[in-house]
């Protein structure tokens with residue numbers, strides 16, 4: 001692959017520079033360093049970001065909304081509404097739908113996706129086989145990792161434990177979980193313990209759905225913090241949704257947030273889905289299911305934002321566009337100052353990179369893998385406000401997407 005240069009870009013830190021790519025990697029960043037390179041893209045001061053990482057999406061479920069019966073809009077309603085569709089999945093059907101959303105994601109600047117994939121006795125291993133096939137189909141434009149996700153519980157869905165092992169053997173990268181879905185605290189604790197044991201057996205990271213409920217008395221986040229410390233899995237654990245924390249008492253919240261910070265746990269908030277899903281039984285003041293983002297950030301916990309759902313039983317919208325996710329999430333979490341807007345950017349870039357343990361291979365810096373995206377606007381607040389897609393997207397140093405926006409005001 002030839003060398004190429006992006007000329008006069010605004011970098012995430014606000015400085016202006018050229019960026020030289022050689023093969024898969026960024027090799028030089030600095031004013032004028034691209035002058036001698038023949039293949040050039042003129043950035044004209046546009047913002048150059050590392051490509052987004054969507055670290056919480058459900059690719060097996062995407063684009064099935066039209067097949068489902070209408071339900072009451074709750075998490076339980078959505079899970080049950082999906083059963084019939086899940087029973088009828090074929091590997092090819094999952095593969096085709098997942099690939100479509102991966103391609104949409106790339107067009108809007110995401111080149112890494114980590115998908116939870118249902119593993120249970122309803123769909124068996126069909127969803128994981130379909131998503132793994134889509135990941136292979138799309139390996140030239142994006143890197144997709146998978147999480148074996150026991151959507152129906154483990155203890156309450158006998159047979160799932162064996163399927164979870166089989167999913168890890170089939171190539172799933174990360175062990176998922178959904179402890180709050182079990183009946184009673186003993187079963188929840190056993191669910192957490194069992195998932196960490198599986199993670200240790202496969203030397204895998206852990207990424208669980210945690211307390212996706214309005215019930216502020218549910219405590220599985222504390223169980224995950226305890227188990228992370230007991231097993232020495234610090235820095236290898238992500239928790240998603242964590243809605244109940246917003247309804248929990250302040251003393252518990254402060255304690256468990258400090259526990260997350262101490263154990264290096266990354267929290268993924270998914271406001272786009274949870275804003276429509278949670279608080280369905282409330283009147284007047286409606287709980288909106290967004291976790292305590294500002295308190296987590298203040299305590300030094302890494303907070304990521306994920307798309308979670310695209311046109312499925314849980315959420316009728318979504319297009320794999322993390323710029324949209326960042327904007328909705330900034331509204332939900334009340335992120336408005338300059339520093340807070342930078343945290344909204346980190347939530348779709350550097351924080352998920354931490355959860356993936358990418359280290360120096362992520363970013364707009366020499367040595368990083370050249371997964372990049374270039375915007376027309378010069379700064380992140382304007383990119384976030386205007387919501388125009390990136391002009392160009394690079395994956396492993398190759399340009400994999402380009403978008404031209406043309407608007408004409410007539411009259």
Ligand SMILES: [Zn+2]
Nearest residue numbers: 116209240308
């Ligand atoms: Zn989810």
